[in-house]
Amino acid sequence: MDEFELIRRFFSAQPVQREDVLLGIGDDAALLHVPAAQELVVSTDTLVAGMHFPVNLSAEAVGHRALAVNLSDLAAMGAAPAWALLALTLPEVDEKWLEGFARGFFQLARRFNVALVGGNLARGALNITLSVHGFVPTGEALTRSGAHAGDHVFVTGCLGDAAAGLERLRAGVDAADADSGVRRFCFPEPRITAGLALRGIASAAIDVSDGFAADLGHILQASGVGARIAVASLPLSPALLRHVPREEAERLALSGGDDYELCFTVPPERMQRFESRKGMLDCPVTRLGEIIPEKTLRCMRTDATEWPLNTAGYKHF
């Protein structure tokens, strides 16, 4: 079976149709229409088997995850998703795997109205690279660089579950057990709805992929500020606390990675507006601390000692 037949079989009959796709899969390139008064938001992310997920992860989870981690970058910009390109490098044609991958991918694509508009299939070590495109009204994008001293620091959802889930997956737990942490790792939820609701409210935002401390660190660096975080305020799920001691849960929450929550800052003068819009975020949010002028990240325990932080987070090399 050649590339063209494979593309037709698994990726052409996709569920999402969008009017802004003038020409989709099947030509040399896709032809797309960007609405007036919108900026185009574009990001790319790669998953490598054995590096970003265990090699035995189900194809469905890989398909979901590949799209989810890319959509998470759009969420962090406050963008509405529109299109994806999929570059899939596979060691061999495994139709069952492709079917599972496509199922995981398209289930998530359907939920966020993402059209697959192009792609590439090649032979080689398993590598899944997506580029995703979304829109944000001119001037309304959330970036990393807008945080100021006095802004409040928030995070969506819970932290640490995915890292704990990954550890259990690596220890051989079957993903089908649907342990909440394992599911959090396998099927991360991109916080698109929260990102949209935070337009005009958040002064800075980032998605938590490398670990909360490292990713907040990117905001601090881009904004030229620091932050003081209360470790006791970290949102830890009951499931996580059942699995590991509190100190270990806090460590996972601060530097575990793979959570794909949004970390964002809100200026004091926008807090009232933020409160009135919290219901639109579609997930819990927790205040963790505040931005400070001193360019350092302090994670304070209740006894006023400081958490010994390794802000490096996930090392890609």
Add this chain to the structure above:
Amino acid sequence: MDEFELIRRFFSAQPVQREDVLLGIGDDAALLHVPAAQELVVSTDTLVAGMHFPVNLSAEAVGHRALAVNLSDLAAMGAAPAWALLALTLPEVDEKWLEGFARGFFQLARRFNVALVGGNLARGALNITLSVHGFVPTGEALTRSGAHAGDHVFVTGCLGDAAAGLERLRAGVDAADADSGVRRFCFPEPRITAGLALRGIASAAIDVSDGFAADLGHILQASGVGARIAVASLPLSPALLRHVPREEAERLALSGGDDYELCFTVPPERMQRFESRKGMLDCPVTRLGEIIPEKTLRCMRTDATEWPLNTAGYKHF
């Protein structure tokens, strides 16, 4: 050295600045502006070491080639290039290799005014995936589906050199020898200028990546037509004919792949306009035959026998 430091070191100080890049590398996503009355043209393509190029190919050639094969897809649509995203998966941090790759990549990017607006670095088997973005005025894109019976079939440049060059590269020829065929494989020239000049003239177009017969076959399939091609008209370079017998050169030209020339069709009523614009294509063009209603591709020898064609071209799997 971590991912962020590598990105800064090799890819942040890029030579191309564009006003339509509102926010480039360094945030969760790029923020881009698409001009009014332009359609966005988007494509993605992957190079896998050992599959798409010999593992000993120079880093500079890999960098050039990765961008060139992607720009070639934009050329085939008649698009003006604008932005690229680079997803680079590397087995290890090799600064010398990265430096060479970036040099090859940016030399070509500068020539076609392509800004690198985002990327991803990961660890794994060498895999280079780009997505490229360009513009075309609304309704003016060249596609594969517009060929009609009676249209003339053309190709830019020469065919077969790259395939012959690849064979010599695999046999151990040093790319630095600058044999023209080897150079054609290592440093393909995307026919951007030709694609722009063919707007409003070509009824269909495709870039020749998998082999001329296979790629013309894609036009024929998408347009629901056939073609009759004169094998004797195939543009074969003197260098190619010095290296291989004529029959072998014809085989390489018809099914060799990697040429990245444009194959396109021109309706009879646009031939005069085409003639007047040939000087703008920036490369030679050769008429090879015509589109026929019968849905088959016939490659005729001068003795009126038919070339035994394997239209499958390059098999990706």
